[in-house]
Amino acid sequence: xxxxxxxxxxxxxxxxxxxxxxxxxxxxxxxxxxxxxxxxxxxxxxxxxxxxxxxxxxxxxxxxxxxxxxxxxxxxxxxxxxxxxxxxxxxxxxxxxxxxxxxxxxxxxxxxxxxxxxxxxxxxxxxxxxxxxxxxxxxxxxxxxxxxxxxxxxxxxxxxxxxxxxxxxxxxxxxxxxxxxxxxxxxxxxxxxxxxxxxxxxxxxxxxxxxxxxxxxxxxxxxxxxxxxxxxxxxxxxxxxxxxxxxxxxxxxxxxxxxxxxxxxxxxxxxxxxxxxxxxxxxxxxx
Amino acid sequence: xxxxxxxxxxxxxxxxxxxxxxxxxxxxxxxxxxxxxxxxxxxxxxxxxxxxxxxxxxxxxxxxxxxxxxxxxxxxxxxxxxxxxxxxxxxxxxxxxxxxxxxxxxxxxxxxxxxxxxxxxxxxxxxxxxxxxxxxxxxxxxxxxxxxxxxxxxxxxxxxxxxxxxxxxxxxxxxxxxxxxxxxxxxxxxxxxxxxxxxxxxxxxxxxxxxxxxxxxxxxxxxxxxxxxxxxxxxxxxxxxxxxxxxxxxxxxxxxxxxxxxxxxxxxxxxxxxxxxxxxxxxxxxxxxxxxxxxxxxxxxxxxxxxxxxx
Numbered sequence: 001x002x003x004x005x006x007x008x009x010x011x012x013x014x015x016x017x018x019x020x021x022x023x024x025x026x027x028x029x030x031x032x033x034x035x036x037x038x039x040x041x042x043x044x045x046x047x048x049x050x051x052x053x054x055x056x057x058x059x060x061x062x063x064x065x066x067x068x069x070x071x072x073x074x075x076x077x078x079x080x081x082x083x084x085x086x087x088x089x090x091x092x093x094x095x096x097x098x099x100x101x102x103x104x105x106x107x108x109x110x111x112x113x114x115x116x117x118x119x120x121x122x123x124x125x126x127x128x129x130x131x132x133x134x135x136x137x138x139x140x141x142x143x144x145x146x147x148x149x150x151x152x153x154x155x156x157x158x159x160x161x162x163x164x165x166x167x168x169x170x171x172x173x174x175x176x177x178x179x180x181x182x183x184x185x186x187x188x189x190x191x192x193x194x195x196x197x198x199x200x201x202x203x204x205x206x207x208x209x210x211x212x213x214x215x216x217x218x219x220x221x222x223x224x225x226x227x228x229x230x231x232x233x234x235x236x237x238x239x240x241x242x243x244x245x246x247x248x249x250x251x252x253x254x255x256x257x258x259x260x261x262x263x264x265x266x267x268x269x270x271x272x273x274x275x276x277x278x279x280x281x282x283x284x285x286x287x
Numbered sequence: 288x289x290x291x292x293x294x295x296x297x298x299x300x301x302x303x304x305x306x307x308x309x310x311x312x313x314x315x316x317x318x319x320x321x322x323x324x325x326x327x328x329x330x331x332x333x334x335x336x337x338x339x340x341x342x343x344x345x346x347x348x349x350x351x352x353x354x355x356x357x358x359x360x361x362x363x364x365x366x367x368x369x370x371x372x373x374x375x376x377x378x379x380x381x382x383x384x385x386x387x388x389x390x391x392x393x394x395x396x397x398x399x400x401x402x403x404x405x406x407x408x409x410x411x412x413x414x415x416x417x418x419x420x421x422x423x424x425x426x427x428x429x430x431x432x433x434x435x436x437x438x439x440x441x442x443x444x445x446x447x448x449x450x451x452x453x454x455x456x457x458x459x460x461x462x463x464x465x466x467x468x469x470x471x472x473x474x475x476x477x478x479x480x481x482x483x484x485x486x487x488x489x490x491x492x493x494x495x496x497x498x499x500x501x502x503x504x505x506x507x508x509x510x511x512x513x514x515x516x517x518x519x520x521x522x523x524x525x526x527x528x529x530x531x532x533x534x535x536x537x538x539x540x541x542x543x544x545x546x547x548x549x550x551x552x553x554x555x556x557x558x559x560x561x562x563x564x565x566x567x568x569x570x571x572x573x574x575x576x577x578x579x580x581x582x583x584x585x586x587x588x589x590x591x592x593x594x595x596x597x598x
Contacts, residue, residue, distance in 0.1 A: 023407075025399040030410050033417060036471065039439045040428040051437025055445035098324040105320025114317075120325050124332035126584055128532035130553045131576045134560040134569040135335035135342060158331025161324050190316045219421030221535045226561060237423040241539055252431055259427045263420045270419050274412045282483035 044068065044256035051252050067257030076231065076239070077258070084236045085265075087149055088217035091156035095213045096206055099161050103168030104194045108180065124162040133226040140227055147228050152235075155227070156217040164209035167280065171205030172198060207273050208280025218266050236262040336577065342570035349564070361571040371572070373547050374555040377462070378531060381551055382583075384466040385530035386523060389474045393522055396474075397481035398511075418475040422535025429468045430455075430540050458548025461541045465549055468536055473529040477522035484518025485511070516590070523587040528580060552576050 043050075045063040050056070071077050106118060136155060137146075145151040175198055183193045199206075221237045228234060240262060243255050270277060346357045365371045400411055417425065432439045433454040441451045454460045488511060496506045512519070534553040537543065543550035543558075550558075552572060560569030 019404065022399070022402050022404060025395075026403055026407055026410055029396050029399060029414060032471070033414050033475070036428055036432060036439075037416070039432060043431065043437075046437075053437070055442045056437040056439065058439065058442060098327065102321040102324030105317045109317035109320070111314070111317045117321060117325055120328055120333060124328055126528075126580055127332055127336060127577060128528065128553075128580065130532050130534045130556065131573045131580075132332065132335045132339070133557065134566050134573055135339040136331070137560075138342070138566065139335060139338065154327075155331055158327045161328050162332070165324060190313070190320075194320070215419055219423075221421065221423050222557070226557075237421045237535070240421075240423045240427055241535075243427070244539055252434070252437060255427060256431065259424050263424050266419050267416065270415070271412070274415075278412070278415070278479070281479060282486075 040256050041260055043252060044260050046253045046256075048251075048253070064253070067251075067253035068261070070254055071258050071261060077261075079232065080234050080236045080239045083149065083233060084218060084262075087152050087156065087235060088214050091153045091160065091217045092210055092213040094153075095157045095160035095164055096210050098157070099164035099168050099209055100172075100199060100202065100206060101194070102161065102165045103172050104198060106165070107169045107172035108177070108198075121162050121165050124159070125166070129159055129220070130222045133222050136223065137226050147230055147233055149233055151227050152217075152220075152224060152233075155223050156213075156220060160209075160213040160216055164213055167209050167212075168202065168205050171202045171280075175201050204276050204280055207276040211269060211273055211277045212281075214269065215266055339570040339573045342567055343574050346567050361568055362575075365568060365571050365575070370547065370550075371555065374550050374552045377547075377549060378551040378553075378579075380462060381466060381469070381533065381549075382527050382530045384462070385469045385473070386526045388466065389470045389477060389526045389530070390519075390523060392470055393474050393477040393481050393526075394519075396478045397485055398507075400478070400482050401485040414478060415475045417472050420472070422472065422533070423539055425468060425472045426536045426539035429464070429471070429536075433464055455541055456545055458545055461545060461549050465533075465537055465540060468540065469530055469533055472536065473526060476529075477526050480518050480522045480525065481515060484515035488514040520587050520590050523590070524584050527583050527587065531580060531583065532576070552579075 039058060042059050044067050045065070046060040047062060047064050047066070050060050102121070106114070106121070140146055140151045140155075145154075179197050179201075180193050183197045184190075188196065219237060220235075221241065224235050224238045225241070228238070240255075240258060243258065343361050344356060344358060345354050346360065347354045396414065400407075400414070403411065431437075435441070435451065435453050440454065444451055452460060454464055492510045492514070493506065496510050501509065531551075532553055533551070534557065537549055537551060537554055538557070541549045543554045553576065556569055556572040556576060559565050559572060
């Protein structure tokens with residue numbers, strides 16, 4: 001009897017352990033991920049006196065919107081935001097389009113030099129952007145594009161294509177080739193097959209590479225630093241970097257407000273498309 | 288490549304028009320598809336590499352503007368320089384710290400997430416967030432956290448009764464903070480890679496292990512680890528690539544200081560190229576950076592078990 005009861009208590013305990021104990025490490029993960037962000041968010045409402053206290057409080061004593069109102073009231077902020085949006089959107093659109101087309105060529109055709117040309121897409125993935133700032137600066141200078149949006153758009157597009165194409169080859173490869181063949185029998189040419197049959201079926205892939213390309217362009221800093229210098233073409237990360245020197249007594253509330261505002265767009269895009277991105281990354285990028 | 292099309296013989300040619308170039312009028316179709324993409328990548332990423340190699344083999348006199356071929360002289364000068372040797376050392380410390388701790392964190396997080404019950408989808412979505420944020424924003428946040436005025440690190444230390452530390456005035460603490468911040472910012476992606484690997488482990492193997500009486504560690508060592516070896520190697524490649532080429536975070540958080548204690552190769556490349564305006568020496572650092580990247584990737588990919596059964 002007692003034996004039986006003991007084991008049933010043990011079973012219940014084990015069940016509780018199995019079911020609820022996992023939440024403890026999960027909470028640790030969540031804390032590690034979000035506390036720095038929450039601190040930054042809380043600090044964006046702080047006044048200077050909050051930063052002067054010992055020990056410094058996590059939450060502002062008297063929350064103020066002054067940081068946000070000064071950032072949003074500054075004409076410069078809107079110029080930098082527009083620049084970042086234009087550069088990131090245009091380079092993302094071109095990169096997604098070119099990568100999809102390129103991936104279709106690689107996934108659907110056998111041709112001379114296929115393997116060599118595939119290396120042109122694979123090897124650049126081993127080249128970090130930061131390493132290229134010297135030669136790319138020289139090239140951009142020689143064609144007279146220094147300090148232009150166009151230079152950043154071209155560079156971001158070109159450096160987004162290798163990974164995006166690689167992911168898209170996986171997505172296109174997963175679509176049965178019989179669909180292409182059936183359409184060709186019906187008289188469609190190669191472009192029509194790609195555009196009307198294959199492309200609509202790869203939308204999850206397009207979203208994945210779109211978010212990746214947008215993230216890269218929205219966040220990029222070394223090329224922006226090397227290739228631009230005037231405020232009219234400046235992007236958000238560049239301005240955030242300049243806060244480091246430009247404010248004599250660091251105005252932390254304002255800086256954290258600027259930080260939060262600059263990460264908000266990419267955060268919203270990700271949260272909107274999270275399911276596609278995570279499954280796209282785990283199935284494509286990871287291979 | 289192409290599936291057999293025996294049932295519709297007339298379509299064989301259409302199915303694979305480019306297998307016989309020259310005979311088929313559409314042989315150029317694949318080239319038309321991938322031409323623009325490959326061309327742009329060549330201009331933006333491949334040509335600059337070769338151009339950089341060429342730059343590194345030359346020397347431009349800053350006063351006369353005359354360029355002359357000097358062979359490997361740039362490299363000899365570079366390796367003899369204390370500043371370069373220091374940068375190489377700091378880079379290796381950063382990579383070693385970030386990779387060892389980063390892979391531990393990623394592995395633990397992935398194992399936990401793999402066991403996560405229903406309703407924890409939000410947490411899984413949240414873990415990728417640090418990786419989405421720009422290096423500059425990450426550095427701005429963490430620089431303020433470790434700031435001597437109002438930083439959160441002080442709040443924590445004082446809570447535990449420890450005297451505040453002026454983190455960025457010590458080389459050791461600066462590098463430690465950089466490693467911590469790098470892990471926070473890049474390990475979400477390696478966690479995702481390993482998590483995806485865990486999802487592919489055959490559940491029957493876990494059952495078999497548990498019937499054999501294997502404990503947690505034995506199961507991990509003999510079932511989980513071999514099953515996710517490819518993803519583990521990829522996670523290592525990613526972590527070391529991201530740590531070795533980290534630039535934004537360091538430039539903003541410490542600027543390479545104090546002294547040169549966090550001046551890694553990527554930072555030195557920028558300094559030499561854009562502050563000392565010596566593009567030839569900067570290009571030589573670029574080549575060294577690329578070669579180390581190649582060697583590191585090759586090293587981790589060697590860890591991959593060869594698939595001898597040809598699966």
